[in-house]
Amino acid sequence: MRDPELYEGLDVEMDERLARFARSTRHPALPDAVAELPWAVQLNQRRTSRSGFLSGLGDGWSGFRRATFGLARLGATLAVAGSLLLLLGNVHTGGTAAAVIRPLPSVHPSGAVAAPGAPEVVVVPTSGIVDDVMADHVAGAIRRAESDGAAAVIIQLDTPGGSLAAMQRIVESLSAKVPTIVWVGPPGAKAASAGTFITLAANLAYMAPQTNIGAASPVASNGQDISATYGQTEADKVMSDAVKSITAIAQDRHPEAVAWAVTTVANAQSYSAEEAVAAKGINGEAATLDDVLNAADGQTVTTSAGQVVVHTKGASVVTINEDAIQAMLHTLDDPDIAFILLVMGVLLIGVEFFHPTLLVGMLGALCLALSFYGSGSLPLNVLGVVLVVLGLAMIVLEANVPSHGVFTIAGIGIFVVGGVAFYGSPGPYLPSAAVAWPIIGLCAVGAAAYGLLLVGTLLRMRRMPMPVGAGLVGTDSVVGGVGLVQADLSPVGTVYVGRESWSAKTKDGSSLSRDAKVRIIGQDGLTLIVEKVD
Amino acid sequence: MFAKEAYLGTEILRAPVQPAIVRDRAFDPVFAASLEAELAMAYRLAGYLLADSAEAQDAVQEASVRAWRGWPRLREQEKFHAWFSQILVNVCRTRLSQRSKRRTLDIEDVDLESGDPFRASLARDAIGRALSCLSKELRMVVVLRYWGELSLAEIADRLKIPVGTVKSRHHAALQAMRRRIDPVERGI
Numbered sequence: 001m002r003d004p005e006l007y008e009g010l011d012v013e014m015d016e017r018l019a020r021f022a023r024s025t026r027h028p029a030l031p032d033a034v035a036e037l038p039w040a041v042q043l044n045q046r047r048t049s050r051s052g053f054l055s056g057l058g059d060g061w062s063g064f065r066r067a068t069f070g071l072a073r074l075g076a077t078l079a080v081a082g083s084l085l086l087l088l089g090n091v092h093t094g095g096t097a098a099a100v101i102r103p104l105p106s107v108h109p110s111g112a113v114a115a116p117g118a119p120e121v122v123v124v125p126t127s128g129i130v131d132d133v134m135a136d137h138v139a140g141a142i143r144r145a146e147s148d149g150a151a152a153v154i155i156q157l158d159t160p161g162g163s164l165a166a167m168q169r170i171v172e173s174l175s176a177k178v179p180t181i182v183w184v185g186p187p188g189a190k191a192a193s194a195g196t197f198i199t200l201a202a203n204l205a206y207m208a209p210q211t212n213i214g215a216a217s218p219v220a221s222n223g224q225d226i227s228a229t230y231g232q233t234e235a236d237k238v239m240s241d242a243v244k245s246i247t248a249i250a251q252d253r254h255p256e257a258v259a260w261a262v263t264t265v266a267n268a269q270s271y272s273a274e275e276a277v278a279a280k281g282i283n284g285e286a287a288t289l290d291d292v293l294n295a296a297d298g299q300t301v302t303t304s305a306g307q308v309v310v311h312t313k314g315a316s317v318v319t320i321n322e323d324a325i326q327a328m329l330h331t332l333d334d335p336d337i338a339f340i341l342l343v344m345g346v347l348l349i350g351v352e353f354f355h356p357t358l359l360v361g362m363l364g365a366l367c368l369a370l371s372f373y374g375s376g377s378l379p380l381n382v383l384g385v386v387l388v389v390l391g392l393a394m395i396v397l398e399a400n401v402p403s404h405g406v407f408t409i410a411g412i413g414i415f416v417v418g419g420v421a422f423y424g425s426p427g428p429y430l431p432s433a434a435v436a437w438p439i440i441g442l443c444a445v446g447a448a449a450y451g452l453l454l455v456g457t458l459l460r461m462r463r464m465p466m467p468v469g470a471g472l473v474g475t476d477s478v479v480g481g482v483g484l485v486q487a488d489l490s491p492v493g494t495v496y497v498g499r500e501s502w503s504a505k506t507k508d509g510s511s512l513s514r515d516a517k518v519r520i521i522g523q524d525g526l527t528l529i530v531e532k533v534d
Numbered sequence: 535m536f537a538k539e540a541y542l543g544t545e546i547l548r549a550p551v552q553p554a555i556v557r558d559r560a561f562d563p564v565f566a567a568s569l570e571a572e573l574a575m576a577y578r579l580a581g582y583l584l585a586d587s588a589e590a591q592d593a594v595q596e597a598s599v600r601a602w603r604g605w606p607r608l609r610e611q612e613k614f615h616a617w618f619s620q621i622l623v624n625v626c627r628t629r630l631s632q633r634s635k636r637r638t639l640d641i642e643d644v645d646l647e648s649g650d651p652f653r654a655s656l657a658r659d660a661i662g663r664a665l666s667c668l669s670k671e672l673r674m675v676v677v678l679r680y681w682g683e684l685s686l687a688e689i690a691d692r693l694k695i696p697v698g699t700v701k702s703r704h705h706a707a708l709q710a711m712r713r714r715i716d717p718v719e720r721g722i
Contacts, residue, residue, distance in 0.1 A: 009705065010708065014708040021662065025681075027578075030577055033591055042562060042566065
């Protein structure tokens with residue numbers, strides 16, 4: 001123990017006196033409170049209430065494991081929801097399972113009963129975005145008309161546009177053995193963007209008065225809007241493809257209509273029914289379905305089976321509507337519904353992060369997947385989506401990373417900007433879409449109310465008395481209670497209160513002797529501040 | 535729905551000792567035995583470092599709680615002794631520096647009847663009174679050296695200071711005590 005070098009010059013006598021003194025005072029009686037510690041500490045250790053993903057990260061290895069597990073579960077949830085969606089998509093886009101699962105189109109004969117032996121005309125009402133659902137619906141109806149030997153198929157069209165792929169499928173199915181007629185109606189309908197291509201691709205095209213054909217939204221002739229989204233080269237490519245495509249379609253219709261048709265794409269022009277007739281873009285105006293039947297009767301058209309004279313006068317009309325699954329999936333294309341589904345999906349997944357329950361995450365993933373399915377035929381703006389997700393994430397984080405409302409306010413701002421910019425430039429095929437203002441507003445107001453409630457609750461809780469000291473000395477605050485002096489306060493000593501001994505000191509520095517009654521008026525760490533009571 | 539947890543999560547971590555709610559880990563007899571073996575020394579050290587039995591109890595308790603929390607991360611359990619005394623010294627040092635901001639307690643003002651065993655011991659002997667007049671740094675070295683029976687190297691390890699510093703503080707402490715005791719003893 002004695003290292004001569006270390007002791008060089010040391011006051012040896014002092015060293016020995018100190019050692020002697022220390023030995024004589026080495027065994028103070030161990031208080032019960034200390035003697036019990038090995039068991040008390042273990043039995044009373046608070047369970048960590050940290051849960052969820054983010055907080056778990058800060059908790060060392062076990063936190064890392066929890067976080068990994070949480071992520072894995074979320075991944076599994078997403079995978080399950082994704083496969084559900086694939087199955088759903090396969091059902092309706094005509095995969096192998098489709099023939100088995102897809103219900104037959106429902107057939108609704110119209111009220112007009114035709115004479116026996118009269119020709120049959122199949123009517124396909126469509127509306128909304130041009131998407132895979134509409135393409136399936138149209139293709140199915142045309143196949144049915146072919147097999148039934150119908151006199152003609154009338155596609156009733158009212159669309160703001162849609163996806164290129166779906167439009168191409170419809171255009172292909174329009175060149176069938178049976179004469180195809182597109183009727184843009186009823187009055188007020190439009191055949192915008194992709195709808196223009198479909199209208200011109202039919203054997204015969206009619207428009208009701210007060211309907212429009214052509215681009216849905218102004219796109220600069222130099223393709224500026226598309227270039228902003230895709231870059232100039234890509235924009236030029238998209239535009240020249242579209243021009244080539246409309247030229248080919250219009251050429252089949254009438255050589256004089258080509259220049260007119262190109263302006264709908266290149267100059268983003270929109271035309272009324274009269275203008276379209278004058279330009280020979282369509283065959284004529286027809287206010288009602290009966291007008292279409294009368295106007296088309298006797299026309300000679302070229303189908304894939306050769307030249308055919310259309311006989312539609314007095315025909316019986318069979319209407320083929322979308323089936324239930326198609327109607328449901330078609331609804332997802334709505335710009336507002338796709339937006340709401342995205343918001344719901346992000347929020348539910350946010351909840352799943354902090355309160356893992358498989359069901360909520362699954363629902364969230366399903367919402368997200370349905371949202372992206374729906375927005376596949378919409379001009380989704382990636383930046384807008386990112387902003388919306390970021391804004392929502394900040395609002396959700398407010399609760400877990402208290403920022404006194406800053407996150408909520410910034411989150412709402414970002415969310416609104418993202419909501420406004422959610423849909424971008426439509427291009428030649430896609431519809432022009434925007435999220436309705438009331439929906440963005442409602443979401444923002446909801447988030448603000450949530451944030452206010454949350455911050456208010458936090459502030460209120462912050463003012464509440466805390467369970468102080470706690471753990472080994474009780475979970476309730478002893479402030480306000482009355483206790484007895486155990487070891488004299490001079491001015492520091494111990495006080496017995498709440499069945500525990502506490503270090504305590506008097507407020508005014510006065511001394512108090514054993515068994516005096518004191519009131520606890522405050523707390524400083526683990527030391528109580530007390531005053532004498534009588 | 536997040537509010538309560540978020541609030542509790544931040545606030546309770548700040549509290550020195552956490553409230554009892556639910557037993558988290560299984561009872562560990564190895565920990566109990568290891569801690570039990572340390573308690574007498576820990577209480578003694580804390581008592582003479584802080585010169586206050588109530589505060590020494592609190593300090594030992596706080597160190598025990600910290601040790602139990604850190605127990606799963608302690609790789610080599612045979613090093614419990616060094617590890618625990620390190621925690622205890624840290625706790626006591628924090629308390630000493632907090633105390634010096636709040637109050638001063640001169641041992642000579644304390645009467646022998648106060649009932650505090652440490653203050654009574656210190657006040658009983660001139661050596662103890664001289665010790666309690668030392669500065670915080672010097673007193674920590676002396677207490678660890680004579681009551682903790684640690685070598686200078688071990689003290690350096692616990693206090694996270696170089697051995698040379700420990701040695702010079704040791705010398706300085708003894709000289710300071712000598713200066714304080716000699717006039718008293720000559721006067722007797």
